[in-house]
Amino acid sequence: MRTKDEEKQEALFEATVRTVNKVGFASSSVAKIAKQAGVSPATLYIYYKNKEDLLISTYLNIKRRLSEVACRDIDETLPLRDNFRQVWFNLFWFTSRHPDYFQFAEQFSNSPYNDRINQKTVDKMFAPVADLIRRGIEMKVIKNMDVEIITAFVFYPAIILSNPRLCRNFDMSEHQIDQSFQLAWDAIKL
């Protein structure tokens, strides 16, 4: 009954994200999540050690999906700017389409649960992006600054602009998105 297992695991993942988005981190009880997933609260404890485990797993799962999408179609043979553009758009579209994922991650990373995360695990997921930045610096295409600073100016804005909670009543046109990337690039290019 391997199939059933994975179905339930996925159902629990989706239920966790959905519940947190619906009622907030504070009001997301195990009972509500289990109900949303269509299983008993007791069943949840077969798949996860406890609530913390559930939340952390959900967070890492989202981060993994985000990183997979972000790094998609990086092509070292193309000009560096094109690669940055690719990652930037990947991020923008993913967070646009999954505001629930983003909102969950945001609530999680501003909670004390975040301290339980092995930061290196997350960093490894985004290694291709860090490599991209490092390469850009070496090739003197972008400014020589810390990876975290570059990230703050290039990729964070993409996430913020795609978050309807932070940028309400605000629907970006294709052209605006293009322009926005130009700002990001202007910030870091040499």
Place this chain on the structure above:
Amino acid sequence: MRTKDEEKQEALFEATVRTVNKVGFASSSVAKIAKQAGVSPATLYIYYKNKEDLLISTYLNIKRRLSEVACRDIDETLPLRDNFRQVWFNLFWFTSRHPDYFQFAEQFSNSPYNDRINQKTVDKMFAPVADLIRRGIEMKVIKNMDVEIITAFVFYPAIILSNPRLCRNFDMSEHQIDQSFQLAWDAIKL
């Protein structure tokens, strides 16, 4: 009768921020906050209608303080870049010194409570900054883009860079901060 204690109000404000930072938004109970403030939970209800009122008031209080600091020393007689620089540094230093304020605001704005605040009230606080941006666009000093986009590229990074939780193990030197503002400016300048 005893008079309402200004000190207690302030103590409750500080206790709310501190508690949310210590145990997270989700685990911040009225009891914990009251204990942190050194008053009875019942006393809290003399100063605030309920928990929601406490959290919203605390959030708006932080936003107000942040906006007051941010807009400090804006001087229309100076070049526009200097004014941007001033605001940028104001924000950076304020969030550096009050990472707890920032973290509270971040958790709040990613919670469902955020839907209960009047966005216009907050926008009004930051009107001088919006004016600055509008003036820059009119004077063709910065790119003609939506205020929210400009903000995302200039001021959000300042906040992120000063947040030790997001940028851990990372202490910015004076020079790095200066350079960071340069990135912000490069992003938006024409």
Place this chain on the structure above:
Amino acid sequence: MRTKDEEKQEALFEATVRTVNKVGFASSSVAKIAKQAGVSPATLYIYYKNKEDLLISTYLNIKRRLSEVACRDIDETLPLRDNFRQVWFNLFWFTSRHPDYFQFAEQFSNSPYNDRINQKTVDKMFAPVADLIRRGIEMKVIKNMDVEIITAFVFYPAIILSNPRLCRNFDMSEHQIDQSFQLAWDAIKL
């Protein structure tokens, strides 16, 4: 400042009855009653020792008013039946006009507070009615039964019929009321 005192005392009496009727015995807090009376909770404790004292006093006050009305116009020179009729109508009209008083008394007398009442005090208030019954028995006009039994068959029904909560959707016409007294009289007359 004697006038003010009595005004407040009366206000507290009315507020107690009104509050109990509005939100029920269980939810009638000192704070709500004080607010309804337009005074501070602390003020209430100047006039009454504590909540129990307030409730008991209110109950006895109602009973006193009820007994005063009930015994009004008893006239020993008239035939006994006329006197019974008088008392019966007095009760019916009083409880009709003050369903709030009745409901308060009913809630009170079915609560453990009732054990704190000195029954003799109440009995004394209704002594004229008891006398009436005793006289009727002596004169062999009504059946020779215990005062409490007579009361249960004559006066209790009057109270019940006038209680809109027990007899809902039920508005008695003058004629029905007259007929009802006839039933009461038929029950006890010899």
Place this chain on the structure above:
Amino acid sequence: MRTKDEEKQEALFEATVRTVNKVGFASSSVAKIAKQAGVSPATLYIYYKNKEDLLISTYLNIKRRLSEVACRDIDETLPLRDNFRQVWFNLFWFTSRHPDYFQFAEQFSNSPYNDRINQKTVDKMFAPVADLIRRGIEMKVIKNMDVEIITAFVFYPAIILSNPRLCRNFDMSEHQIDQSFQLAWDAIKL
């Protein structure tokens, strides 16, 4: 999984009645009732949606038991008076033996919870008694008056006389009970 315990449901019913009788409707907290039933307060919420549900269910349960006993041994082949006598004695004995049930019902029906019960449901329980009255009127054996009036003069006194709180220090002999029914019958008979 464990199965829902019939015993616990009954224990909660009894505990509710007993607690209300001991400390009064107003002071009957969920915690006290649960303790009396020997379960955790949390367990109570498995069997009842909330406190209101518990109290309403308990009330309807009592009303159902009362109606079942009241209507026992009604026999249409017997003279009407015998049937009235049967119901009257049924009520008297039931409320004599279960003064706690009666007192609960009385407190409940004078509380705001009473507005939440469907009166028709209760009326249906006592339909046989209403039928009896209607038949008596048709057969011109008893006076032609509203069912509620008849009830007030016949059955309410039975309940009141059996209530030790209202008729204290008062133990009715068999003969007195018989006589009392005679009063009830005299009130309504043609």
Place this chain on the structure above:
DNA sequence: GATGAATGAGTGTTCATTCAT
């Protein structure tokens, strides 16, 4: 593997009462 029953500890909130003014 899967479940709903069960619970001690906790939730936000209100209580009756006292106290300083």
Place this chain on the structure above:
DNA sequence: CATGAATGAACACTCATTCAT
């Protein structure tokens, strides 16, 4: 005399988690 501030205890209810089936 009169008050609103202050509170420990209690309120109804939900929590994360375990257990028997």
